[in-house]
Amino acid sequence: MSTRRDELLRWPLWSWRNFSVTTAVVLLLLAGLGRVVNTAPAATHRAAGATATAGPSTTLPPQASTTPDVTASATTPSTAPPDAAAASDPAATRVATGFVRAWARPGLDQGTWLHGIQPFLAPPLARALSSTDPAQVPASAVTGEARLLRATATATVITVPTDGGPVAVTLRSSAGRWKVTDIEPAGQAPAAPTPALTPSTAGH
Known part of the structure; x- marks a missing residue:
């Protein structure tokens, strides 16, 4: 060997x-x-890389979209009542109360009385009351707090209690300010006669 x-x-x-x-x-x-x-x-390196790549899947299930549907929002009618702005504006209540306090002063002369109510009035009502005798006004004082009676998109009606009975004051917004367009008795029965809240002129 x-x-x-x-x-x-x-x-x-x-x-x-x-x-x-x-x-x-x-x-x-x-x-x-x-x-x-x-x-x-x-080969060992490639095998390790393949193992890491083939790890647990991180694919997530599709999630529900949280983005608001702008199209649906734009076409869905608003559920807010059209009178919401008028009902929530405290300025309307203040104007109605201030007007009735100025109006319910039958002891004044006509010039002073008209001067007191003029800032609260819309032009049509100002013209209607321009010749009124204040002595005929059926009230002399406000006796409680004003309350909203009803409201629409263009006007609001507020009741004001007086010693001559409650009155309903209609107001409309003009240039961002509330103006009184009408005054009438509130809570009258359908068949009851309507008292004159805008009395005839003196001497008639």
Whole structure:
């Protein structure tokens, strides 16, 4: 066995041809071994990357949209009543109360009386009351708090209690200010006669 091994070891040295073949075989073996060594880590790296990529799915189920439907909002009619602005404006109540206090002063002369009510009146009612005798006004004082009776998109009616009975004052907004357009008895029975709240002129 030892003799055969010695012969194998001396074989590359017998000739240049044997030496060249031996060298080529050794180089091929080393090259092949290098490829195997370099390929193993790369394969391991690719396997690890594939495992990480194939992890638990993070895909979420579709969520319901939280963006408001602008089209639906624009086409849906508002549920707010048309009289909401008038009903919520305390200025209308103040104007109605101030007017009735100025109106219910039958002891004044006509000029003073007209001067007191003029700032509260819309032009048509101002003309209607311009020749009224204040002595004929059926009230002399406000006796309680005014209350909203009804309201529409263009007008509001407020009741004001007086010592001559409650009166309903109609107001309309003009240039951002409430003006009185009418005054009449409030709470009258349908068949009851309507008292004159805008009395005839003196001397008639």
